[in-house]
Structure formats: C-alpha cells, structure tokens
Amino acid sequence: MAKIHEGVYFIQGRDDMLPDSHTYVIGEPSSNDLSIIDVGLTGKGGYKIQSIKKAGIELSAIKRIIMTHTHLDHIGCIAEIKSQIPGAELWVHRSEGELLEQGDDRAVYGMNEFKSMCLMQYGLKSDSFKMTVDRKLEGGEILEIGNMVWEIIHIPGHSMGGIALYNPAFEILIPGDVIYADHAIGRFDLFGANANELKNSLNRLAQLKIDILLPGHNNIVKDLPGDYVKQVARTWEPYLR
Ligand SMILES: [Zn+2]
Numbered sequence: 001m002a003k004i005h006e007g008v009y010f011i012q013g014r015d016d017m018l019p020d021s022h023t024y025v026i027g028e029p030s031s032n033d034l035s036i037i038d039v040g041l042t043g044k045g046g047y048k049i050q051s052i053k054k055a056g057i058e059l060s061a062i063k064r065i066i067m068t069h070t071h072l073d074h075i076g077c078i079a080e081i082k083s084q085i086p087g088a089e090l091w092v093h094r095s096e097g098e099l100l101e102q103g104d105d106r107a108v109y110g111m112n113e114f115k116s117m118c119l120m121q122y123g124l125k126s127d128s129f130k131m132t133v134d135r136k137l138e139g140g141e142i143l144e145i146g147n148m149v150w151e152i153i154h155i156p157g158h159s160m161g162g163i164a165l166y167n168p169a170f171e172i173l174i175p176g177d178v179i180y181a182d183h184a185i186g187r188f189d190l191f192g193a194n195a196n197e198l199k200n201s202l203n204r205l206a207q208l209k210i211d212i213l214l215p216g217h218n219n220i221v222k223d224l225p226g227d228y229v230k231q232v233a234r235t236w237e238p239y240l241r
C-alpha cells in the first residue's frame with residue numbers, strides 16, 4: 001500500500017483476464033475511522049487485505065467500504081473483504097444500491113453475456129451480489145470521515161450510480177471509471193450507461209480544482225494540469241451524444 005498523501009493510500013489493482021480496480025484507503029490512520037474505496041475483482045481481496053495489514057493498519061479501524069459504482073471489477077471481492085472486516089458498512093449511490101438490495105445484478109455485470117461467463121469463470125452464484133446497503137448516497141453529501149472532508153459528487157454516465165469522492169483541501173479526486181489518466185474516459189455501452197450524462201458528468205468535474213487524480217484503473221496522476229478534465233471533456237464531446 002503506497003501513501004499518496006496524508007490520509008490517502010493506494011493499492012494497485014492486479015489485472016487478470018478481467019481488470020481488477022485499484023483500491024484506495026482514506027482517512028488519517030490515527031482517527032480509527034478509515035474507509036476503503038472500491039474493493040476490486042472477485043478473487044482479489046486477499047492481497048488487498050494483506051497490503052492493508054502490512055502498512056500497520058488494524059482492520060478494525062476500517063469502518064466502511066464506499067463503492068464508486070458496482071461493476072464486477074470494483075465490487076467482485078466484497079464478500080472476501082467483508083469476511084475479514086465484518087463490521088464495515090457498505091455505502092453506495094442509491095440507484096445502484098437499490099438494485100443490489102433487490103438482487104438485481106444488471107449493474108454488476110453490465111451485460112448478460114458477461115454474466116454467464118463470470119458465473120462460470122469465478123464460481124459466482126446468481127445471488128452473489130444480493131446484499132444490504134448501509135447508507136445510500138445521493139450526491140451532494142459532505143462526509144466528515146477519518147479527520148478529513150470528502151464531498152460526494154454523483155457522476156452518472158459510465159454507470160447510473162457512479163460517484164466521485166473529492167477532497168477540496170488537498171484537491172484530490174477519486175472518480176471511479178468516469179475519467180482516467182492519458183485522456184481516457186469510461187465506457188458508456190453497458191447497462192445503466194448514458195453518453196449524454198457522461199458528458200455532463202465530465203463537465204461537472206471540470207469545474208473542480210484537481211491536483212491529484214486517483215482513477216479506478218491504470219495510472220494515477222499527481223500535479224494534474226489545471227485544465228486536464230476540461231480538455232478531456234472537449235476531446236470526447238463529439239462522441240458523447
Ligand atoms: Zn466500471
């Protein structure tokens with residue numbers, strides 16, 4: 001686990017046949033009020049737990065798991081993580097949280113063909129992602145957690161309930177799969193995706209001052225150029241209608 005900033009830690013995803021999302025741990029360790037942001041792909045929970053322990057963090061200090069969205073590469077190992085940290089709450093945007101509670105996994109797999117492949121490949125069951133959500137986020141919340149302030153911004157488009165976490169004091173953005181380094185953005189062809197909403201979400205993020213960009217996959221960026229998100233939004237606009 002690498003320290004990105006005071007109160008922000010990074011565990012790199014280990015892609016397999018499918019991508020494994022990065023995991024971030026936020027909060028000052030001394031607060032005993034830490035949060036895991038995204039857990040990752042099925043089968044990828046073990047090394048992430050080890051990585052947290054190796055950094056000297058007690059698992060009991062982790063109070064919640066916040067999902068940027070519920071795609072399999074972000075939520076797949078939730079059962080592995082919950083078995084190690086049973087007290088951790090699950091926080092997710094209302095729209096995808098309600099689907100999880102109903103046992104509707106369309107937002108997990110994104111498309112039917114993919115679901116049947118995953119059930120076979122990972123030994124998942126049709127109700128593997130039916131679960132209770134402890135807090136349903138709407139967007140607009142100002143979370144005071146771990147001695148830090150994180151704003152929740154609803155950024156649909158890649159998925160219906162995508163959220164970003166934004167720390168205004170240090171200008172850190174955790175946008176899930178909505179925007180990446182290298183001028184890339186998330187796909188917008190899966191269940192619940194919407195190209196026009198993705199365009200609006202990028203424009204929303206372009207209003208923020210961002211110094212550190214911590215996406216769900218690939219490179220993380222420190223010293224982000226001031227107009228980076230605006231440039232990306234402009235580049236992709238012709239395709240997002
Ligand atoms: Zn995704």
Ligand SMILES: [Zn+2]
Nearest residue numbers: 021073177216
């Ligand atoms: Zn992803």
